Amino acid sequence: MPLIINDIYxxxxxxxxxxxxxxxxxxxxxxxxxxxxxxxxxxxxxxxEWGNNKIYAAVYGPREVHPHHLAxxxxxxxxxxxxxxxxxxxxxxxxxxxxxxxxxSMIITDCLEPVLFLELYPxxxxxxxxxxxxxxxxxxxxxxxxxxxxLADAGVPMRSLVSSVAVGKIDGQLVTDLSGIEDKAGDADxxxxxxxxxxxxxxxxxxxxxxxxxxNESLLNARNALDxxxxxxxxxxxxxxxxxxxxxxGGED
Amino acid sequence: xxxxxxxxSTIEKNxxxxxxxxxxxIDGRGLWDYRKIDISHDIIKxxxxxxxxxxxxxxxxxxxxxxxxxxxxxxxxxxxxxxxxELLPLASPLFERGxxxxxxxxxxRVVDRGIRHADCIQTKKLCIKENEAVYIIFVDMxxxxxxxxxxxxxxxxxxxxxxxxRIPEGVMKDGNLEWTGNYLNGKDLVKELPLIMxxxxxxxxxxxxxxxxxxxxxxxxxxxxxxxxxxxxxxxxGVATFSIEExxxxxxxxxxxxxxIRNKLxxxxxxxxx
Amino acid sequence: MENDELExxxxxxxxxxxxxxxxxxxxxxxTEDVEHFxxxxxxxxxxxxTKIIALNIGLKQIKKNYINVIPLRGFYTPRPGDKVIxxxxxxxPVKYKCDINAKDTAILKPKNTVRRGKIRGxxxxxxxxxxxxxxxxxxxxxxxxxxMPELTxxxxxxxxxxxxxxxxxxxxxxxxVIGRSGSMIKLLKNLTKSNIFVTQNxxxxxxxxxIAYERLLIDAIKKxxxxxHTVGLTDRMSQYIESEKQKRGIK
Numbered sequence: 001m002p003l004i005i006n007d008i009y010x011x012x013x014x015x016x017x018x019x020x021x022x023x024x025x026x027x028x029x030x031x032x033x034x035x036x037x038x039x040x041x042x043x044x045x046x047x048x049e050w051g052n053n054k055i056y057a058a059v060y061g062p063r064e065v066h067p068h069h070l071a072x073x074x075x076x077x078x079x080x081x082x083x084x085x086x087x088x089x090x091x092x093x094x095x096x097x098x099x100x101x102x103x104x105s106m107i108i109t110d111c112l113e114p115v116l117f118l119e120l121y122p123x124x125x126x127x128x129x130x131x132x133x134x135x136x137x138x139x140x141x142x143x144x145x146x147x148x149x150x151l152a153d154a155g156v157p158m159r160s161l162v163s164s165v166a167v168g169k170i171d172g173q174l175v176t177d178l179s180g181i182e183d184k185a186g187d188a189d190x191x192x193x194x195x196x197x198x199x200x201x202x203x204x205x206x207x208x209x210x211x212x213x214x215x216n217e218s219l220l221n222a223r224n225a226l227d228x229x230x231x232x233x234x235x236x237x238x239x240x241x242x243x244x245x246x247x248x249x250g251g252e253d
Numbered sequence: 254x255x256x257x258x259x260x261x262s263t264i265e266k267n268x269x270x271x272x273x274x275x276x277x278x279i280d281g282r283g284l285w286d287y288r289k290i291d292i293s294h295d296i297i298k299x300x301x302x303x304x305x306x307x308x309x310x311x312x313x314x315x316x317x318x319x320x321x322x323x324x325x326x327x328x329x330x331x332x333x334x335x336x337x338x339e340l341l342p343l344a345s346p347l348f349e350r351g352x353x354x355x356x357x358x359x360x361x362r363v364v365d366r367g368i369r370h371a372d373c374i375q376t377k378k379l380c381i382k383e384n385e386a387v388y389i390i391f392v393d394m395x396x397x398x399x400x401x402x403x404x405x406x407x408x409x410x411x412x413x414x415x416x417x418x419r420i421p422e423g424v425m426k427d428g429n430l431e432w433t434g435n436y437l438n439g440k441d442l443v444k445e446l447p448l449i450m451x452x453x454x455x456x457x458x459x460x461x462x463x464x465x466x467x468x469x470x471x472x473x474x475x476x477x478x479x480x481x482x483x484x485x486x487x488x489x490x491g492v493a494t495f496s497i498e499e500x501x502x503x504x505x506x507x508x509x510x511x512x513x514i515r516n517k518l519x520x521x522x523x524x525x526x527x
Numbered sequence: 528m529e530n531d532e533l534e535x536x537x538x539x540x541x542x543x544x545x546x547x548x549x550x551x552x553x554x555x556x557x558t559e560d561v562e563h564f565x566x567x568x569x570x571x572x573x574x575x576x577t578k579i580i581a582l583n584i585g586l587k588q589i590k591k592n593y594i595n596v597i598p599l600r601g602f603y604t605p606r607p608g609d610k611v612i613x614x615x616x617x618x619x620p621v622k623y624k625c626d627i628n629a630k631d632t633a634i635l636k637p638k639n640t641v642r643r644g645k646i647r648g649x650x651x652x653x654x655x656x657x658x659x660x661x662x663x664x665x666x667x668x669x670x671x672x673x674x675m676p677e678l679t680x681x682x683x684x685x686x687x688x689x690x691x692x693x694x695x696x697x698x699x700x701x702x703x704v705i706g707r708s709g710s711m712i713k714l715l716k717n718l719t720k721s722n723i724f725v726t727q728n729x730x731x732x733x734x735x736x737x738i739a740y741e742r743l744l745i746d747a748i749k750k751x752x753x754x755x756h757t758v759g760l761t762d763r764m765s766q767y768i769e770s771e772k773q774k775r776g777i778k
Contacts, residue, residue: 039398040310041345043602052298056397058343062602062630066349081342081350086393087300087316095337095393096352115553117582122672124630129343131395133314134297152553155600155699157582159571160554196554197573197580237552237584241599241756245548248757260616260626263660268692277738279692279745 009185013170020175020182022051027176027221029165029228034146034236036153044154046236048146051179052136055143057150061126076121080109080128082143088135104140105130111144111193111203112151115159126156137180138166144193144203145229152237163229164193164203167222169210174218176225190218194226266470273458278467280309284460285510292409294417294523302418302439304523306410309464310400312344313407315414316393321423321430324380324387332379332387336365338394338407345399356403360394363449363488364407367478370485371447374415378441382425390420390442401465404476404488408449409518415443417523439524446520447485450507451476454493459503461510477503479511548758550599551581557594564589569596585699586756599756603629603698603728605670610685612693612730613678615661623657625665628695628728631675635665639679641686655680655687662688664724664732684724691722691734694745698729700755704748710761711751718768719744739777743768 013021024030030051039045042058049055065071082105086093108130116126128150130143144164152158168178170186183189188208195202210218269279276284288309297303300316324331338361340348353361368374379388392414394407416439423430453463453471463471473493478486484504489495495503551557557579558564566572567590569583581587585596605611605627613625613633623635637654657663663678664685670676680686696704704725705712716723721735721744731748735741747768754760772778 039312039343040400041398042343044600045343054297056343060342060346063346064630083341085297085314085316085395086337086391087297087303087318089299092318092320092391095339120672121630127342129341131341131343131397133316133395134299136298152584153600155583155598155602155697157569158553159582160580161552234552234555238550241550244754245550245757248754248763249759260614260660262614262662262693263658264662264688264690265692266660267690272738275738279738279742281742 009181013182013185014173020170020179022179024177026173027224029177029225030179032229032232034149034232036149036236036240042150042154044150044152044156046146046149046153048142048149050138050142050145051177052134053132053139053142054134055139055146056131056133057143057146058129059126059147059150059154059156060129061154061156062121062124063127065123065125071123071125074119074122076118076124076126078109078113078116078118078126078128080105080112080130080147082108082130082132082140084132084135084139088132104143107140107203107205108144108147111164111195112147112162114195114202115148115162115197116151117157117159120157126151135180137178137183138191140164140203141166141191141193145233149233149236153240160196161230161233162193162195162202163226163233164191165222165225165229166191167218167225169208169214169218174214174221176221188214190215190222192219192222192226194223194230196230261466261469265466269467269470270455270458273455273460278460280464282462284458285506287405287462287514288464290409290518292413292518292520292523294413295525300414301420302414302416302525304410304413304417305397306406306413308400308402308406308409308462310398311402311406312396312398312400313403313410314395314397315407315410316395317414317418317420318391318393319420320389320391321381321386322389324384328376329384330380330387331376332390334368334374334376334379334390334392336361336368336392336394336411338364338396338403340396340399340403344396348396348399357396359488359490360396360403360407363404363476363478363486364394364411366486366488367408367447367449368411371445371478371480371483373412373443373445373447375442375444378437381423381430386423386425386430388420390415399465401463401468402451404451405449405462408447408478409520412443412446412448412520413523415439416520417525418442419525438526439521445480446515447478447480448511448514449476449478450510450514452503454491454495459499475500475503477507479507481512481515484508548756549587550584550756551587551596552584553582555581557581557587557596564592564594567593567595569598570594598699600697601699603627605629605631605633605667605676605728607667607670609667609670609727611665611667611678611728612688612724612726612732613663613665614693615657615659615663618657618659625663625678627665627667627676627678628698628730629676633665633667633676633678635663635678635680639668639677639681641680657687662693662732664688664726688732691732692741693730693732694748695729696731696748696752697755698727700752701725701727701729703751703755703760704731706761711764714761714765715744715747715768718765718772719747739775743771743775743777746771
């Protein structure tokens with residue numbers, strides 16, 4: 001029943017000058033802003049703006065598991081709940097969580113679990129709530145990135161951080177960090193995440209078509225972008241403390 | 254981590270009540286003071302209107318979406334506005350996952366009633382063609398951090414989101430919907446601005462804008478929505494009872510506070526031009 | 528009320544000279560010199576045994592040949608002997624359940640409460656009864672990974688609090704509120720004319736002469752929490768409290 005202005009895809013995803021529609025080079029990330037400690041009630045929290053994506057993550061735990069039967073006697077469990085706000089997308093999303101949100105929640109849970117020491121917290125849960133308030137492509141990668149920050153902010157012991165990005169192919173060319181429109185109108189999308197303690201991929205999906213050579217090159221593109229994202233995460237985590245250090249000690253030293 | 258606030262301690266309850274009797278609050282406010290109110294508008298690109306309102310540490314983000322649908326048969330030339338609230342489990346250890354509970358329904362209902370009875374949303378302007386097509390406006394409030402008094406923060410954030418909205422103008426031509434390329438904005442959609450003021454009651458003491466500990470030890474609350482010159486809705490909740498004199502006093506106070514806050518917030522500044 | 532028993536060596540780590548002011552985050556390499564350094568608290572030797580990495584957000588500390596990370600954030604893990612501020616959240620004839628700001632609820636059995644009677648030593652002495660909502664200062668007598676921690680009220684300074692309020696901070700920052708040899712807590716008590724009781728589970732009970740002092744004390748504690756990783760905190764707090772007293776007109 002709803003009649004809505006059609007979401008028209010552009011015919012070309014590159015401009016005359018060879019840049020992408022939003023003015024980026026092929027392997028350039030969108031502007032990214034991260035901040036930790038944004039939700040005072042949570043044990044740990046983080047906020048991320050990645051292009052037009054606006055995402056909050058909050059961590060609670062270790063705490064009792066509800067429903068109780070999910071608790072494991074020999075180890076803790078990690079539960080991730082990825083949700084999108086009704087107004088975060090072009091057509092209003094139904095308030096109840098859909099299949100897509102459940103699938104992404106599962107993927108992110110599996111991605112983050114290897115960096116945690118769940119065996120130290122039997123019978124309890126770490127719960128990570130991710131709320132996408134504004135979405136513009138790559139939300140699962142942005143969510144993974146911000147969830148890792150929130151866990152670190154909570155003081156949960158971790159083997160390392162986790163960073164995530166999507167690479168892909170649009171108009172036959174390999175690019176890094178697909179925007180919403182590039183994701184929809186492009187040829188291939190490859191979201192991935194890295195756990196830095198072993199430098200291996202912990203999240204990997206692929207949709208579209210690519211040659212073996214293209215896929216190999218894309219993974220290298222991803223690796224470069226992941227390094228940049230990791231640096232931004234480190235800076236965001238530390239700046240909460242270093243800014244206070246500068247404030248109180250700056251004049252004295 | 255368990256939260257101490259799930260069961261509020263007896264000493265904290267006594268402490269809050271005893272200080273309120275002396276007109277003191279631990280955060281330094283007087284009985285009739287609001288916490289600091291921070292408003293940002295037009296923050297969500299995907300939404301047709303949006304606002305984030307912080308009332309102290311309480312934080313609510315509201316977004317506007319629209320659909321085009323058929324009007325209700327008894328109101329053939331009026332659009333529809335529905336208000337929803339979600340208490341995200343991210344916002345507090347007191348909130349649980351799952352379908353809307355009483356608290357979120359009350360939040361949405363009280364904000365909705367204030368708006369509905371105040372000549373706020375111009376539903377006739379939301380009609381595209383009588384009997385055929387009207388706008389359905391969704392005002393969705395998401396609680397991002399819960400530190401007491403969601404209702405007042407929700408009311409301001411719903412109004413600001415509506416004022417900041419920008420909705421494509423449609424016309425019906427030969428049974429098809431066409432977009433004119435123009436937009437309806439806050440000035441077209443909204444007229445009166447109903448402000449909700451919530452008062453807590455502990456013992457005989459009544460005070461404005463309960464923070465979280467105060468809300469948890471409150472025996473009852475009363476929320477009063479006012480426009481410039483009228484009372485448009487009242488909601489009493491909790492087990493406290495209020496005398497007629499108390500209600501009369503609160504109504505008078507709400508009108509005064511309403512005028513003061515209306516001027517201070519100046520919500521029309523958040524209008525986005527067409 | 529004193530906090531003497533808390534002033535163990537470990538609690539001074541924030542102030543110790545070996546603590547670098549360098550802030551590290553999970554996964555960060557602390558050293559590749561595994562010949563000379565061993566992984567200590569909050570660290571891990573990587574799989575290939577070539578690097579020592581941080582597990583927590585915290586301050587890097589080199590103590591002799593150990594590298595530690597003093598956490599800046601984290602949750603409270605109960606240990607026997609810890610004093611905690613507990614909130615009674617449930618009761619039945621055989622036990623009280625208490626929230627101690629840990630992942631598990633703690634248990635207090637009536638046999639571990641103080642018995643009181645009209646005549647000392649008489650048989651009909653009865654255990655003191657508590658209600659849901661009571662605040663207790665208790666000591667942990669047992670805590671392990673599998674069982675609920677158990678509390679006792681038998682001991683010096685333990686028992687129910689009749690007044691005051693309880694505030695919470697990050698448990699890892701509790702040592703800073705106490706300070707080296709209790710210096711910070713003494714300063715806070717003296718300058719704000721308040722009673723303070725600090726416990727390891729991140730909770731602080733306070734009671735001041737009046738609400739103005741209590742407000743100032745809460746603000747001061749929040750400032751300590753916020754600046755826990757900085758040096759010269761005790762001096763700065765003293766200046767802060769004095770200047771705030773003037774600003775707020777508190778004598």
